[in-house]
Structures are given as structure tokens and as C-alpha cells.
Amino acid sequence: MPSRPPPGTVSYHEPSIPRLLTLSSFIYLLQVGRSAANAILGAGLLGEIAIGVIYGPVAKILPIEWEETILVLGYLGLVLIVFEGGLDVKPALFVPALPLSTIAALLGILAPLAFTFALFHGFGYPTLHAFAAGSALASTSLGTTFYVLRAQSVPEETRQVVGSLPPPDLAETRIGVTLQAAALIDDVIALVLLATLYQAVIVSLGKSDGDTSNLGWTIGRPIVASVAMVLVAPPLGHFVARPLFGRWLEAPIERTGRNAELLLGTIVLLGFLAIAYYAGTTMLLGAYLAGVFLYSLPSPPSTVDFTRTYSTLVSPLQEHLFAPFFFASIGFSIPFLQMWRGRIVWRGVVYAVLMALGKGLVGVTVVVQDTIWPPTSLSSGKRKIEEDVPNEPDSGGMWSRMFGKRGEDAANKDKPVVVAMSSWAERNRLGQVQTLTSSSTRGTNEPKLTPLPSDVASSTQVVDSSTTTSATLAASPPHQSNSRATSLLHDTLPAASFLGVSLIARGEIGVLILQSAINSSSSSSSGGSRVLGEEAYLVALWAVALCTILGPVGMGWVCRRYGGRLVKGPWGAGRGLCH
Numbered sequence: 001m002p003s004r005p006p007p008g009t010v011s012y013h014e015p016s017i018p019r020l021l022t023l024s025s026f027i028y029l030l031q032v033g034r035s036a037a038n039a040i041l042g043a044g045l046l047g048e049i050a051i052g053v054i055y056g057p058v059a060k061i062l063p064i065e066w067e068e069t070i071l072v073l074g075y076l077g078l079v080l081i082v083f084e085g086g087l088d089v090k091p092a093l094f095v096p097a098l099p100l101s102t103i104a105a106l107l108g109i110l111a112p113l114a115f116t117f118a119l120f121h122g123f124g125y126p127t128l129h130a131f132a133a134g135s136a137l138a139s140t141s142l143g144t145t146f147y148v149l150r151a152q153s154v155p156e157e158t159r160q161v162v163g164s165l166p167p168p169d170l171a172e173t174r175i176g177v178t179l180q181a182a183a184l185i186d187d188v189i190a191l192v193l194l195a196t197l198y199q200a201v202i203v204s205l206g207k208s209d210g211d212t213s214n215l216g217w218t219i220g221r222p223i224v225a226s227v228a229m230v231l232v233a234p235p236l237g238h239f240v241a242r243p244l245f246g247r248w249l250e251a252p253i254e255r256t257g258r259n260a261e262l263l264l265g266t267i268v269l270l271g272f273l274a275i276a277y278y279a280g281t282t283m284l285l286g287a288y289l290a291g292v293f294l295y296s297l298p299s300p301p302s303t304v305d306f307t308r309t310y311s312t313l314v315s316p317l318q319e320h321l322f323a324p325f326f327f328a329s330i331g332f333s334i335p336f337l338q339m340w341r342g343r344i345v346w347r348g349v350v351y352a353v354l355m356a357l358g359k360g361l362v363g364v365t366v367v368v369q370d371t372i373w374p375p376t377s378l379s380s381g382k383r384k385i386e387e388d389v390p391n392e393p394d395s396g397g398m399w400s401r402m403f404g405k406r407g408e409d410a411a412n413k414d415k416p417v418v419v420a421m422s423s424w425a426e427r428n429r430l431g432q433v434q435t436l437t438s439s440s441t442r443g444t445n446e447p448k449l450t451p452l453p454s455d456v457a458s459s460t461q462v463v464d465s466s467t468t469t470s471a472t473l474a475a476s477p478p479h480q481s482n483s484r485a486t487s488l489l490h491d492t493l494p495a496a497s498f499l500g501v502s503l504i505a506r507g508e509i510g511v512l513i514l515q516s517a518i519n520s521s522s523s524s525s526s527g528g529s530r531v532l533g534e535e536a537y538l539v540a541l542w543a544v545a546l547c548t549i550l551g552p553v554g555m556g557w558v559c560r561r562y563g564g565r566l567v568k569g570p571w572g573a574g575r576g577l578c579h
Helices: 017-041 045-058 064-088 091-123 127-137 142-151 174-204 215-256 258-279 283-295 306-332 342-372 398-403 438-442 480-502 507-521 534-568
Strands: 416-419 432-435 448-451 461-464
Touching: 017 045, 017 306, 017 534, 045 142, 045 306, 045 534, 064 142, 064 258, 064 283, 064 306, 091 127, 091 174, 091 283, 091 342, 091 534, 127 174, 127 342, 127 507, 127 534, 142 174, 142 306, 142 480, 142 507, 142 534, 174 215, 174 283, 174 480, 174 507, 215 258, 215 283, 258 283, 258 306, 283 306, 306 507, 342 480, 342 534, 480 534, 507 534
Parallel strands: 432 461
Antiparallel strands: 416 461, 432 448
16 A cells, blocks of 8 residues: 655646546636737737636636635736836836826825715615725726736837837836825725724624724734835835945946846745735735835946846736736636526626716826916927936935936037927928938938828927927927817826826725625624625626626727827926926
8 A cells, every 4th residue: 555645745646638638728718818809909918818717607717725825826817917017117206296196196095985885785784785896996906007018009000119218118108107106095094994894704704892992003003014114115115225235236236247137036026025014004005015126226337237137037828827827817706607586687787887986986087287387388389308328316305316327428428309399390301300310400401201100200309409408399389278178188188088087997905905895794693794795795786797808898998099199298208398
């Protein structure tokens, strides 16, 4: 009789062909589903969620232990998505965006909560059910938002390089940074609501014995931990870690190459995840701050580039394995077959519409800001945007001094300067870009005209900086009121639509809160004390599912339709465009 293997070991054997075929087909169909959904809907993650639904709750093809393993690998994919967002963000743009992002996040939390309480009262559900569902639908899917933002960052119509400028990147625009900050704040507030929900569970099950002394700390701990990490991590990275890195680690890492960069990046990421977890806040905030921390380490002449290392060594695995596993794991958590009862379907659809509207209202904050503080570029009739070298912060003050100028000024001497035209001047551009070279100023009859895609050409002029000391256009709009109206239609409304639509997706955070509520309710012996009833749970799941579908689709449409305007307008790259 063969002896049992020692604890912690397994008997190595050849896997059966059904298991190999199941796993292989699952991984391959995730790629197919993403490509198909991206071609049809412009949101590839929906195809991955659909494959997760099919292999999980519908056909039950994957064993439960496989689903649990894929869920863990998928969460690693979510962490890497958020980490990449922090690695690419420019702190000089992120800090000025915080006030508007905070207001937008609060509106995006309060509006869905208010709509939920009103609707669930009409449905006859208890108030505690409304709070549980509203907490779930007040959240934003951080992973979905970051993933779609990166996927849509380079619109097709503006993908070509203008002069020496890189392709536009929505993630590095003012509206893109505002979206990222608002989504992060939403995630932290969702964690606070989840903590409050846990306290409600304890009270509803009669386990508190009337003691609510820890309620304040239970609710406040995620807030305190999050604020502390946000305030401490970036300055610590610049003033403490950066000098130490330059003195002791930079030269060895440059000699060793990308493997050393990968090792240091992994250590920093895991360290921030552990700090966030044990401090009581979301690990996704830790992942984001880890990226920001790594961004601050290299000195300007250094060849160390963590972004390049991530793109080369990690991004292919992330794109084809970890990220698809994350979105498939969302599909695993949807009880698809139980959701198709008539009463639940129509209530879920109505609820989803209200929840989409609740997040869409966030775009009003952009309209209000541009109404109270009109963009300086349009009020003065001119806008100057100087070319930015990679990883260079774009605004002054402490953050510019902290993160320094990346690159050599001498290399920029002959680079073109991009001048984004005022709306009045745009109407006289006739869809061309004028390139003024030194030869044109020495007697050439006409400057060279270089055609560009219509969306780019409508507001961009490339001027050789060697021939002019002030790359500005002094043309003023003949009618200020017309300029203001044009600015509202051309710049403000697309930015408002982008921000509102991008926050609609709920995804993993919404499902987490709903399942926490329903699982705790299953242990309650009294129906009246249930935190979330089964019908309310399924109605809320409908809203989460539909919003997770509508959000990426709407975001992709806005990016394809208005991506060029968002990049080049006052809500664009942020190079001197702050109000």
C-alpha cells in the first residue's frame, strides 16, 4: 500500500486530458471574447466577463477550487492595473485635480445612495436593504476604469506623431487624472461604507451587546489610513528615498539592467500592499501609491526606467493572463441563472438606469467649474502648450521641484511648440497645420502646410521654437459670448460626459459589498433583521452588471468620438492650462 505524501506536497502525475483542454480553452476563449467584444462594443473586458459567466455559474465547467485560484490571480491583475496607473501618473497634475475629484467623488456617492433609498422605499424593501444595495452601487470599479482608460488612451484618429510629440494619452490629461483621483476616492469611501455595513451586520445579529464604542474607529480607520498614506508616501519618496536611491542603488541597478528594476519594483509594490492592508485601507490605494513612489526615485540623467521595465517584462503577462482572469472572476460571482425572473429583471433595469444617472451627474461638476472659472485659454483668445519630455511634470510649485525635470534642456531647443488655437481661430484653420521653419522666415513665399487628421488639425499648430521666442497666437475672438458658447460645446461638455460615463462601471467593488451583505444575512435567523434580502440582492446585481456593461461601452464611445478634443482642449494635457 503506497504511503501518503508528506504534508505540503502532492503526488506528481500527468493531468487528465479533460483538465488540460478545459484550462486551455478557458485561457484561449478569454482572448477571443475580448477581441470580439472590443470589435463589437469597444469594451473587450465585457467578453472576458461573459466567458467567466459561461465557464462558471452557467455551465459549471470549472471546478470551484479552480475558480478560487483564478480569483486570486485575477486580483493580482487588478493590483497591476492600478499600479500601472500610479506608475504613469504625473503628480504635478494629480495634486491640482484633487479638489474637483473630491467633489465629484462625493456627488457620485451621495446621488446613488439617495436614488437607492427612494427607489427601494417604492419597492417596499427595508431601509437596511437600501443601505446595503446603495453602498454597493455608490462604488466605482477602479480596475475597470483604469483598464478602459489605458485601452482608450490613444485614439485611432490621433495616433500619429505630430513633430516630435508622442501620441496623446488620455490617462495623462487633466480630465484623465481627475477621473483617476475620483475613482480612488470612490474606492476608499466604498471601503468605509463596507465597514459601516459590517457594523450594521453585528448590530442586526445581536452580537454587539449594545456596545458601539468602536463604531467611530471602525468607520474612521479607512479614512485616516488613506489620508495618511496619500500625504506621507509621495514626499517620503522624493525627500528620503530618492537621495538614498541615487547614492546607493541607482548605479548598481543601471549596471544590472531590467531584472534589478523588476526586483526593486516588486519589493516596493508588495511593501505598499502590506502597509495598506494592515493599516485598514484598500490595497488598491497601496498599489497606486507604489507606482507614484517608484516614479519619484530616478534622478533626471538616470537610465533607470520602471515604466519601460513594466511594459517590457510585466505588461504582456498582465494583458493576456492576469487582467483577463480578473474580469473573468467577476463573471464567476454573478448568479446568472437566478436573475431571470420577470419581477427581478424589470426592477433591476430600472435600478440600473437610476444608478447610471447617479454617476452621470458627476459630469455636472466639470460644467460648473468651467462656468465659474472659464478656461484662461479661451478667455484670452490664446493657449500655449509647450512640448513635454517624457515623465516631466507640467506645473510649477512644490511638486515640480519634488519630481524634477526629466530630460535635457538642450535636446528641446529645436523641438516644435504646439499651439492649441482658440475656438474663433479654429474656424479659420480650414483643417491644416502650419509648420513654420527657419527657411520660411528667410524668404520662402509660403510656409509648408502639413495635413493632419481633422480632429488634430482643428486646434494644433506646430511651430519651430528656433524661429520664435513666444509661440502664441494673439488672435482674439470677435464675440466673447460666442467663444464662451463654443467652449462649452467643444471642450466642456465632452469632458463632462467623459467623467460622468467613466464612473458608471461598478464591477468588483459592488459585487464584494453585495456578497458580503447577503452572506452575512444568511446566518441571520430572523427575516426582519436581514441586512440584504435575496430579491434586493438580485435586483442590485442586475444594476451592477448592467452598469459594468454600459460604463466601458459609453466610455469607449466618448473616447472615440471626442478623444482628440479631450487631449488638445483645456481639459487636455494640462501644460499650463490650469484655471
